[in-house]
Amino acid sequence: MTPPDLLPWILALVGLGLVGAGAWALARSLASRWSGALLSADDGRTAPENLVSETHRLVGRPDEIWRRRDGAVVPVELKSRAAPDSGVLPSHRVQVEAYCLLLESTTGRSPPYGVVVYAGGVRRTVPWNARALGEVDRLLAEVRSEYDGRATPTPGKCRNCRWRNGCDVRAG
Numbered sequence: 264m265t266p267p268d269l270l271p272w273i274l275a276l277v278g279l280g281l282v283g284a285g286a287w288a289l290a291r292s293l294a295s296r297w298s299g300a301l302l303s304a305d306d307g308r309t310a311p312e313n314l315v316s317e318t319h320r321l322v323g324r325p326d327e328i329w330r331r332r333d334g335a336v337v338p339v340e341l342k343s344r345a346a347p348d349s350g351v352l353p354s355h356r357v358q359v360e361a362y363c364l365l366l367e368s369t370t371g372r373s374p375p376y377g378v379v380v381y382a383g384g385v386r387r388t389v390p391w392n393a394r395a396l397g398e399v400d401r402l403l404a405e406v407r408s409e410y411d412g413r414a415t416p417t418p419g420k421c422r423n424c425r426w427r428n429g430c431d432v433r434a435g
C-alpha cells in the first residue's frame with residue numbers, strides 16, 4: 264500500500280469523518296441500549312480522555328467505551344453511513360482494532376472485540392486477536408515508514424475520493 268492510498272486509513276485512525284447529525288444521534292441512542300456500563304462517551308455524557316499508548320506511539324478516543332457485565336471493556340465506533348453488505352469496511356475495522364490496542368495498553372486487559380454501529384443501529388463486531396494486532400502493527404509501520412515513491416493515484420480512483428481536496432498527490 265502506498266502513502267496516498269493510506270490517507271483514508273490514517274484519517275480513520277485519527278477519528279476524522281463526515282457525519283450527519285441526525286444519523287449520529289440515532290446511532291448513539293441505539294448504542295446506549297446495550298447492557299453494561301457506559302464508561303466514556305464523547306458526546307457530553309461523560310468527560311472522555313484520550314487513550315495514549317507510549318509503546319505503540321498511538322493516541323485515540325473511541326466514540327464510546329463500554330464495560331460489559333463480565334468486566335471486559337469494549338470500544339464502540341459510531342458511523343452515520345449504512346452498514347456495508349460486506350460487513351465492516353476495512354478502514355473502520357482497523358480503526359476499531361486500533362482502539363482495542365489502546366484499551367489493551369491502557370487498561371492491561373484485552374477487549375474481546377470492538378464494535379462498529381452503522382446507521383439504524385446495525386451493530387458489527389470486530390474481533391480483537393493476533394490477526395487484528397498484526398494488521399494494526401503493519402499499518403502503523405507503513406504509515407511511519409518513509410515515502411518510497413510507489414504512489415500511483417489515478418483520475419478514476421481520485422475523482423470521488425472524499426480526501427481529494429486535501430491531498431497533494433491526487434490525479435486529475
Ligand code: SF4
Nearest residue numbers: 267416421424430433
Ligand atoms: S485523492 Fe487520490 S491519491 Fe489522494 S487519498 Fe484520494 S485516492 Fe488517494
